[in-house]
Amino acid sequence: MKPSFILLITALSILLTACNEDQSGSGISQAVHKSKTYNWKMVTTWPPGFPVLQEGAERFAENINVMSNGRLKIKVYAGGELIPALQTFDAVSQGTVEMGHGSAYYWAGKVPEAQFFSTVPFGMTARGMNAWLYDGGGLELWREVYKPFHVVPFPLGNTGVQMGGWFNKEINSLEDIKGLKMRIPGLGGKVFAKAGGNPVLLAGSEVYTALERNTIDATEWIGPFHDQRLGLYRAAEHYYYPGWHEPGTVLELTINQRAWDSLPADLQAIVSNAAMAENLRMFSEMEQKNMAALKELKDRPKVQIHRFPDDVLAKLKALTDETLEEEAAKDPKFKHIYEAYQTFRLQNDAWSDISENAYLAIEK
Ligand code: CA
Numbered sequence: 342m343k344p345s346f347i348l349l350i351t352a353l354s355i356l357l358t359a360c361n362e363d364q365s366g367s368g369i370s371q372a373v374h375k376s377k378t379y380n381w382k383m384v385t386t387w388p389p390g391f392p393v394l395q396e397g398a399e400r401f402a403e404n405i406n407v408m409s410n411g412r413l414k415i416k417v418y419a420g421g422e423l424i425p426a427l428q429t430f431d432a433v434s435q436g437t438v439e440m441g442h443g444s445a446y447y448w449a450g451k452v453p454e455a456q457f458f459s460t461v462p463f464g465m466t467a468r469g470m471n472a473w474l475y476d477g478g479g480l481e482l483w484r485e486v487y488k489p490f491h492v493v494p495f496p497l498g499n500t501g502v503q504m505g506g507w508f509n510k511e512i513n514s515l516e517d518i519k520g521l522k523m524r525i526p527g528l529g530g531k532v533f534a535k536a537g538g539n540p541v542l543l544a545g546s547e548v549y550t551a552l553e554r555n556t557i558d559a560t561e562w563i564g565p566f567h568d569q570r571l572g573l574y575r576a577a578e579h580y581y582y583p584g585w586h587e588p589g590t591v592l593e594l595t596i597n598q599r600a601w602d603s604l605p606a607d608l609q610a611i612v613s614n615a616a617m618a619e620n621l622r623m624f625s626e627m628e629q630k631n632m633a634a635l636k637e638l639k640d641r642p643k644v645q646i647h648r649f650p651d652d653v654l655a656k657l658k659a660l661t662d663e664t665l666e667e668e669a670a671k672d673p674k675f676k677h678i679y680e681a682y683q684t685f686r687l688q689n690d691a692w693s694d695i696s697e698n699a700y701l702a703i704e705k
Contacts, residue, residue: 379608381415381600384433386426386443388545389419392570393630394592397498397623398442401594401615408611413604415440430595434490439600442497444592445483446527453668454678458483458494459591462529462661464682466589467499467624468697469689474591475617477685482678491598495616498592498623501631503584504568505649506561507552507577512649515656524548524560528664529586535660545571552576561586564627565634574638580646585657592623 383402387395395417402415418438420426429441430448445452446459457464458479465473473479474496483494506525512518519537530540541557551557553576560577561584562568574580594616604612638644649657669676 375412375605377605378411379413379604381413381439382423383415383417383440383442384420384423384429384438385417385441386420386429386447389422391419392567393623393626394442394498395419397592397619397626400622401442401497401619404619405611405615408615409608413608413611417442430490430492433595433597434492436491436597436599439597441595442592443595444590445494446590449527452486452490453672454486454675456528457678457682458486458593460587460589461665461682462532462586462588463658464588465686465689467501467591468589469686469693470499470589470591471496471620472689473682473685478681479685482681486674486678487595488598493596493598493601495594495596495613496591496620497594497616498620499627500563500587500590500592501624501627502564502589503561503587504564505581505584505586506559507568507573508559508579508581509552509555509577510558511579511647512581512653514650515653518653521559522557524551524557525586527586528661528668529561531664532586532657532660535664536657549573549576564631565638566627566630569634569638574641574644578643578645580638580644581649582646583649585649585654585661 383398385395385398387398389395399417402417405413405415418424420429423438424432426443427447429443430451432438433441444459445455445457448455458474460470470479474483480494480496487494506523508521508523510517515536518533520539522539522541523533524543525533525538525540526542530542533540541551543551543557543560545562548560548562549571552560552573560573562571562573564584568574568580596612601609639646665679669679
């Protein structure tokens with residue numbers, strides 16, 4: 342063999358070894374990966390400083406900063422600080438920002454079936470939603486739905502069962518809903534209209550004044566904690582439960598697909614596990630703050646807390662089924678997710694009936 346040929350083979354084998362090292366993810370390439378820092382932006386749909394929701398998004402970003410030893414830094418902007426709140430999904434989709442936090446039903450105009458990944462009237466509570474999303478195939482379906490928009494979703498928080506809302510008169514029968522002007526968005530609003538009510542769309546910032554000045558007769562908001570903070574008990578005295586229209590609203594983290602793909606595996610694991618941890622943390626915080634606020638509201642002399650009458654709830658449930666069937670009939674994508682949701686939900690109901698519900702029904 343000629344010496345130049347031996348040199349060539351040696352050079353080739355060195356090159357191949359180097360390539361192998363690169364492919365295995367060890368050595369030089371990993372060192373480069375480990376030293377690279379990522380500076381991301383996250384926009385949310387919440388007002389600045391909004392308790393639990395905006396605070397939770399900020400805590401999530403800070404936890405990632407700590408866990409990644411500063412390799413992934415996320416600057417969080419509240420709604421309106423960088424872009425208008427309801428442009429969050431588009432900003433993430435287009436890659437203007439890497440991350441967003443909000444709730445999937447805000448994008449119902451663009452993606453109607455997205456509503457199943459936040460909440461639907463008489464749908465599953467937080468327990469059922471977590472089981473469906475993490476272990477029942479729900480998250481895979483959600484990823485499928487957002488894929489054409491280049492957005493990767495994760496559950497990141499849950500409001501728990503919301504309250505039915507504040508009314509300026511008692512609701513004793515379906516007749517009392519007829520012509521009632523209520524701020525109630527989304528599918529809940531459609532159902533309310535079918536029941537003879539008059540749903541009104543209002544931003545959160547306008548709700549208190551509208552109720553106080555009798556521009557509307559009723560409003561829903563979130564739960565005792567956020568409702569009390571907004572002062573709604575000063576504008577109407579009848580506080581109804583349960584929040585049939587929002588039984589456990591899932592909040593979402595959205596990540597631009599290309600940004601997500603650019604992260605090394607360890608940072609991806611940090612993000613997805615931090616999201617799961619914050620999902621639990623926000624829900625727990627909502628529960629604790631709502632129970633404390635309920636106690637305070639009960640002590641306010643003017644506030645009267647009532648359960649919706651059974652026949653009203655039964656009628657709203659029947660109208661919800663009708664509404665979901667109608668939406669499914671006109672949109673195959675909606676139908677696809679609705680069917681998967683219903684299949685899981687029926688199993689969840691059967692199990693809940695003999696576990697959580699049966700236990701809670703015992704007089705203690
Ligand atoms: Ca609400």
